Amino acid sequence: MKTPMLDQYERIKASCPDALLMYRLGDFYELFYDDATLASELLGLTLTGRGKGDSRIPMCGVPFHAAEGYIGKLVDAGLRVAICEQVEDPRSVKGIVRREIVRIVTPGTAHEYLREEDGPLRIGTLELRSSRTLGAVAAMLDPLTGDCLRMEATTQELLGWFKTSGVRELIVDSQTSEQARRAIGEMATALNALVSHLPADRVTHAQDDLAQVVTTRLVEYVSYTLCTTPLHMKPATSVNDTPYLYVSAGTAHHLELLEPRRFAKRSTSLFDFLQTTHTAMGKRALRQMILYPLADGKAIEARLVVLDHVMENAVARAETAELLRGFRDLEKMCARLSSGAAGPRDILFIAQSMRRAVQIRNVWEQVATAVPLHALLADLPRDDAQDVQIEAMLVDDPPVAERALGVIREGVDPEIDRLRRIAQDSRAYMAELEARERQRTGIRSLKIAYNRVFGYYIEVTASNRALVPDDYERKQTLAGAERYVTPELRLRETEILSAEDQLRNLEEGRVRQMIEEMRRRVPEIQKTASLIGMLDAFTDLAEIALRYRFTRPVLDDSTDLEIKAGRHPVVERWLSAAYVPNDTFLSDERQLAIITGPNMGGKSTYMRQVALIVILAQIGSYVPADYARIGIVDKLFTRIGASDDVASGQSTFMVEMAETAELLTMATEKSLILLDEIGRGTATYDGLSIAEAVIEFLHDQVKARTLFATHYHELTELPQRLPRTFNLSVAASTERDALIFLHHVNEGPANRSYGIDVAKLAGVPKRVTARARMLLQEREAQARQMNREQVSFFDTPTAQEDQEARAILETLAELPLDEWTPRDALTYLFDLRERLRATRENGSEGVSAWGASRN
Numbered sequence: 001m002k003t004p005m006l007d008q009y010e011r012i013k014a015s016c017p018d019a020l021l022m023y024r025l026g027d028f029y030e031l032f033y034d035d036a037t038l039a040s041e042l043l044g045l046t047l048t049g050r051g052k053g054d055s056r057i058p059m060c061g062v063p064f065h066a067a068e069g070y071i072g073k074l075v076d077a078g079l080r081v082a083i084c085e086q087v088e089d090p091r092s093v094k095g096i097v098r099r100e101i102v103r104i105v106t107p108g109t110a111h112e113y114l115r116e117e118d119g120p121l122r123i124g125t126l127e128l129r130s131s132r133t134l135g136a137v138a139a140m141l142d143p144l145t146g147d148c149l150r151m152e153a154t155t156q157e158l159l160g161w162f163k164t165s166g167v168r169e170l171i172v173d174s175q176t177s178e179q180a181r182r183a184i185g186e187m188a189t190a191l192n193a194l195v196s197h198l199p200a201d202r203v204t205h206a207q208d209d210l211a212q213v214v215t216t217r218l219v220e221y222v223s224y225t226l227c228t229t230p231l232h233m234k235p236a237t238s239v240n241d242t243p244y245l246y247v248s249a250g251t252a253h254h255l256e257l258l259e260p261r262r263f264a265k266r267s268t269s270l271f272d273f274l275q276t277t278h279t280a281m282g283k284r285a286l287r288q289m290i291l292y293p294l295a296d297g298k299a300i301e302a303r304l305v306v307l308d309h310v311m312e313n314a315v316a317r318a319e320t321a322e323l324l325r326g327f328r329d330l331e332k333m334c335a336r337l338s339s340g341a342a343g344p345r346d347i348l349f350i351a352q353s354m355r356r357a358v359q360i361r362n363v364w365e366q367v368a369t370a371v372p373l374h375a376l377l378a379d380l381p382r383d384d385a386q387d388v389q390i391e392a393m394l395v396d397d398p399p400v401a402e403r404a405l406g407v408i409r410e411g412v413d414p415e416i417d418r419l420r421r422i423a424q425d426s427r428a429y430m431a432e433l434e435a436r437e438r439q440r441t442g443i444r445s446l447k448i449a450y451n452r453v454f455g456y457y458i459e460v461t462a463s464n465r466a467l468v469p470d471d472y473e474r475k476q477t478l479a480g481a482e483r484y485v486t487p488e489l490r491l492r493e494t495e496i497l498s499a500e501d502q503l504r505n506l507e508e509g510r511v512r513q514m515i516e517e518m519r520r521r522v523p524e525i526q527k528t529a530s531l532i533g534m535l536d537a538f539t540d541l542a543e544i545a546l547r548y549r550f551t552r553p554v555l556d557d558s559t560d561l562e563i564k565a566g567r568h569p570v571v572e573r574w575l576s577a578a579y580v581p582n583d584t585f586l587s588d589e590r591q592l593a594i595i596t597g598p599n600m601g602g603k604s605t606y607m608r609q610v611a612l613i614v615i616l617a618q619i620g621s622y623v624p625a626d627y628a629r630i631g632i633v634d635k636l637f638t639r640i641g642a643s644d645d646v647a648s649g650q651s652t653f654m655v656e657m658a659e660t661a662e663l664l665t666m667a668t669e670k671s672l673i674l675l676d677e678i679g680r681g682t683a684t685y686d687g688l689s690i691a692e693a694v695i696e697f698l699h700d701q702v703k704a705r706t707l708f709a710t711h712y713h714e715l716t717e718l719p720q721r722l723p724r725t726f727n728l729s730v731a732a733s734t735e736r737d738a739l740i741f742l743h744h745v746n747e748g749p750a751n752r753s754y755g756i757d758v759a760k761l762a763g764v765p766k767r768v769t770a771r772a773r774m775l776l777q778e779r780e781a782q783a784r785q786m787n788r789e790q791v792s793f794f795d796t797p798t799a800q801e802d803q804e805a806r807a808i809l810e811t812l813a814e815l816p817l818d819e820w821t822p823r824d825a826l827t828y829l830f831d832l833r834e835r836l837r838a839t840r841e842n843g844s845e846g847v848s849a850w851g852a853s854r855n
């Protein structure tokens with residue numbers, strides 16, 4: 001026999017089959033059946049059971065007040081959780097209490113349950129244009145702030161956007177086309193995201209406008225998970241209208257834009273370096289700026305003008321910082337208002353912050369002369385009358401929950417004050433009655449107390465039962481005590497309870513009204529929140545620019561990149577020694593730089609520095625350089641530094657090649673590409689060949705500005721045949737056998753490589769480095785010998801060939817094979833063959849090289 005409760009459980013569960021159902025039962029959320037088994041495993045909870053024998057079903061539970069953490073864990077594990085509450089007061093119903101799902105928490109919409117520091121949380125979806133070449137229309141939505149971004153691009157590009165933006169869940173519905181479904185499936189795998197279905201009854205009728213379709217789908221999904229119509233969704237903006245700098249996910253990772261490298265000892269991310277904002281909105285705005293730098297000259301200039309202004313006005317800046325310090329997270333509160341979770345405390349906090357916004361507006365209105373700043377201020381609130389009123393009505397420290405007493409300030413409502421006095425008087429009265437009864441009965445331990453079931457009662461310990469007077473009426477017997485009522489107590493109780501009831505009704509009514517008013521103001525509050533976020537971010541960027549002596553960049557539509565004395569802001573900050581500034585000059589004629597030099601010489605720092613300067617400039621920030629002129633970059637790709645993606649199950653080489661593939665297909669003439677030692681992860685000749693072919697392709701086809709760091713010295717020859725390439729090298733010197741890094745970037749290739757010196761520096765035993773140096777010398781000597789004996793043997797057949805063959809044989813005879821590893825030998829052999837082939841193809845030119853040193 002199924003109990004009515006289980007019946008209800010199963011009905012509710014059926015309405016939400018792809019979520020774990022947390023079913024509220026008194027002070028617990030209970031899970032049953034498979035949900036219970038799964039949750040108990042993931043959360044380490046004891047699995048119990050309900051019922052007996054065969055009909056016993058698995059069950060586990062979490063206390064309701066601690067549920068948040070558990071829900072967070074489940075969602076983090078990629079599950080959906082449906083929260084089912086009791087929606088009536090159990091005391092006022094006979095039989096089973098009505099229950100409803102009040103929230104579905106999913107990986108992409110769990111903003112109240114996950115830590116914001118772990119990055120943004122977004123949901124996304126897409127539809128494909130009927131013709132493949134037209135690409136796809138996509139939208140992504142931040143369920144906390146209600147920001148919705150639309151974009152039209154290739155699916156590959158969209159994947160990149162989704163990845164950097166933290167899309168954790170992709171939404172499909174019954175109208176999603178088959179193709180789109182496939183694309184979404186593939187993306188979900190790449191993003192490690194969940195694919196979720198919007199229930200059919202939520203799908204609005206088919207529309208022609210795909211942009212509309214994708215945004216509506218996401219808004220509907222948020223509404224579905226919140227179990228209410230959200231008030232805080234903003235109209236979608238389009239990436240295609242406001243061009244942004246595309247930063248591939250790999251790039252954001254390599255450059256440590258938002259998060260430091262795994263295992264980094266300090267916060268080495270750009271975000272951490274820049275972030276001294278005062279508000280949660282400011283932090284979000286800054287993160288957003290870094291994630292979406294601009295690619296439109298006018299928009300960047302507008303930001304720079306605001307920044308100039310903020311930098312110039314030190315007093316206003318300081319006052320703003322002061323006001324921002326106490327600012328509450330308005331965006332989070334709007335989300336709470338929207339989902340019906342807001343209570344009196346939220347209302348007070350919003351009112352206080354909105355008043356501060358008015359003050360901030362006043363601060364700047366007096367000094368603002370710049371048009372873009374005016375535009376920013378125009379939408380800040382001007383009038384705080386409403387909020388002053390709210391502050392006057394609510395007590396200083398109101399409770400979080402909507403249903404609580406003592407929320408309205410004394411003097412606001414005479415009726416509330418009167419009822420409160422009755423309640424208070426009765427408390428005094430009860431104390432007095434207690435004293436009186438103790439006196440009358442002689443029972444010193446007698447006490448008057450209250451509970452929800454019996455109301456007020458007099459409690460007497462069992463040992464004093466004999467002293468109880470006749471007019472006491474027994475209510476309840478406990479182990480060591482008896483509880484009584486008297487007619488007087490009953491009378492008083494009715495008075496008190498009715499006063500408290502009325503009081504609660506009145507206070508709740510007031511609060512509900514305030515919440516309703518605030519809900520109507522959500523768009524205004526959101527607008528304020530985002531402007532305050534921007535102002536906070538600008539104040540922050542201003543402080544940084546002043547503190548670290550940044551300069552204002554010049555942006556234009558050229559494809560130049562000119563930096564004088566550029567620095568890497570984060571490395572400079574943490575370096576104990578002085579940072580060596582470096583110049584950069586790229587243009588149409590100097591499109592691709594091949595950078596050589598010793599390990600640890602500063603190649604990757606140099607490349608990162610260039611990338612960060614470009615990003616900062618396109619954010620609208622000042623930059624760490626004496627001068628910077630930047631032809632606006634449309635897409636930024638980097639492949640720098642050791643990959644730590646090995647943990648994700650992909651080989652370093654595979655990841656590297658995937659990223660290379662991405663940039664080769666996506667980059668344009670306006671892009672900037674930074675590559676560090678690509679091809680290193682494979683056999684020398686594979687690697688070298690890949691590297692060379694990539695350079696050729698970038699030079700001939702893509703024509704993007706490129707910095708290419710490499711250890712293949714062979715590549716320094718490329719400028720001879722690829723006119724837009726040139727050599728750069730990081731300087732090092734060896735003094736008395738010690739290697740000194742100068743960190744200075746020079747024109748021209750590195751004259752030698754310093755592998756052995758670096759090995760020594762790194763503590764490789766002297767015997768090994770000495771031996772290596774000997775081997776190197778031998779090789780170089782052989783090379784010289786070969787060069788001397790070199791004859792162009794293919795010209796005049798037999799005799800020459802003969803001679804060359806003898807030279808080869810002689811070299812072979814001299815090879816220190818005993819000391820070589822098989823790999824050394826094999827590499828040498830490949831080397832030999834490769835060069836002989838090259839010789840045959842290119843005539844005699846290459847011969848000189850065949851025995852040359854391989855350093």
Ligand SMILES: Nc1ncnc2c1ncn2[C@@H]1O[C@H](COP(=O)(O)OP(=O)(O)OP(=O)(O)O)[C@@H](O)[C@H]1O
Nearest residue numbers: 578579580581598599600601602603604605606743
């Ligand atoms: N311009 C500079 N001024 C001062 N110190 C620097 C500079 N550039 C780099 N360094 C220091 O040198 C270290 C090594 O730099 P980096 O990692 O860029 O070398 P690399 O040439 O890329 O080495 P590898 O080829 O091994 O990757 C940095 O951690 C930093 O401490």
